[in-house]
Amino acid sequence: MPVEPNPPAPAPSDFIRDIVAADVTQKRYAQIVTRFPPEPNGYLHLGHAKSICLNFGIARENHGRCNLRFDDTNPAKEETEYVDSITADVRWLIAGWADHCLGFKPNGASPARTTVNGQSDNYLGPVAPGANSEPFSASSYFDQLYDYAVELIKRGKAYVCDLSPEDTDSYRGAPGRPGKDSPFRTRTVAENLDLYTRMKTGDFPDGARSLRSKIDMASPNMWLRDPLLYRIRHTAHHHTGDKWCIYPLYDYAHCLSDYLEGVTHSICTLEFVDHRPFYNWILEKLGLPRPLPHQYEFAKLNLGYTIVSKRKLLQLVSEKYVSGWDDPRMPTLSGLRRRGIPASAIRAFVTGVGVTKFDSLTEVSVFENAVRHELNAAAQRRLAVLKPVKLVLTNIPAGEILECAATNNPQDANPTTRKIALTREVFIEADDFAEVPPPKYFRLKPGGEVRLKYACIIKCDEVVKNAAGAITELRGTADLTTRAGGPNVDKKVKGTIHWVSASKCVDAEVRLYDRLFNVAEPAAEDDFLKVVNPRSLEIVTAKLEASLAAAKPEDRFQFERLGYFALDKDSPVGPPLAGGPRLIFNRTISLKDTWAK
């Protein structure tokens, strides 16, 4: 379970929270209600995490609520697989932080008809997530949305248009050039009602007609040139099945979904600024009785060397650049989770970048720092050797086991220890030995001394090579007087290296990840697939200290001097078998390395 940093970070402040605070002060709403409204057409990524933390954060800070709602108005693109993954990812990200704010609806519920101030109204309130509840979805409002459209027609604010999609485009004009009215704009209410009913009953093929708002085809804002409300799609919906052959468009469905759920602050990204007048237009023209929601926009997250676009991430998956949506190199929440990144680190990161209307590019180091910061405090230290070289300590008899106490986490207030075995033969990291050392090399070299962490100081006496000249093993002597409790325990040497006993270790596959893209702004490339890093994954067979055979999937480890590692979901779990299980670890992130080579 992720632990909040201690002391807790101060409550964030930004221009949207300022607006919310003012609304709270003025008692404008009975309760602050936000929503996170993904379309189920892909997996959630780091960009969504920013939105989730904003919306749930505001709910949490104001004793409010945040509804998870699927914006599922386009059956051609949406699938149940995505509904399930998104729900799981949201719950993982907010677990232990904002679970109590998560709004679901009763299974199968749709808005109930009510009366407010003598006026007919529709409302669907939340319930806590549980056995008999499910996320909200726009598709459960299709009946109400249909009725509201009838009302708009009756009020002369919507009409059925017979223009083809192509003609609709050309009638719309262009930025700087006014559009022109559709020839069907002046249809009578009765005719519109009849045609709209027949759209619903399936009398017309896809694209033959549409229901449009009647606003202003000459508006300088393109989104006010009679934008469409409904289109005909003879396509089954993952949720409503074959019930409908007309589906509402985003702008129409979204504002009304917000209203039906009692949302007060509808927070979205900057590209919807131009849509805001339309959002307000629909709600105002309907003359709804309860307080109306308001839309606010912020800049989406951009991260260096990372793609944050569902469409492009889908391409990486479908064209097999990665193993799936949850490949640990992906910036998806499921990928980051599999990689071993704690939800608390993601929350700390997105909170840290802030909320503004400036289109920025955040450096990856900020994200990496957030991950290391959380893991440094939480991860158990272990010894592991990624690229082993054998070192024979000739003054330790074969079969002798010298126990050493290793600290589990020096960051703890009262650190505990575990026992590790020092034996005649150990493995050390290939990088920790240099036959011809560069300047300021602290590690092992011929004739040199170095400390084996938690054990003792050793000296390299001999370098053994094969016929080809490659090093096959190192031979040296251990100075056992420098062990804990020994007379020379305080002897100083410049270098301390990690190691594992050759006879008391387990093998593991370790997956080493590097950034997925070679350029800071892959999204700006003509073809982002051309800048995929071909060396983003390196697989090694490592030697781990024996205790890691019992690792569990939720454990987080620091392999000392190397980085943070977590068991991969491909790794078999359970007790070690004879011969040992096949362990698979992912490197979450390396330790910061200021030793420039």
Next chain:
RNA sequence: UGCCCGAUGGUGUAAUGGUAGCACAAACGACUCUGACUCGUUUUGUCUAGGUUCAAGUCCUAGUCGGGCAGCCA
């Protein structure tokens, strides 16, 4: 040659007319049985030009630069 949004160190972000601060990054140093962590020091900033004001990063005007808008996608 329209409408909308924006601009503070290398990056991100505070300062709500009154001392330009924080984080990351970078450099150097201290500490160290992790070249990690931690700690210390340092470098670097209000897009431009006018205006209002005792006082402007903040308000006004104009410009420059960047982003968004012409899906029956969201």
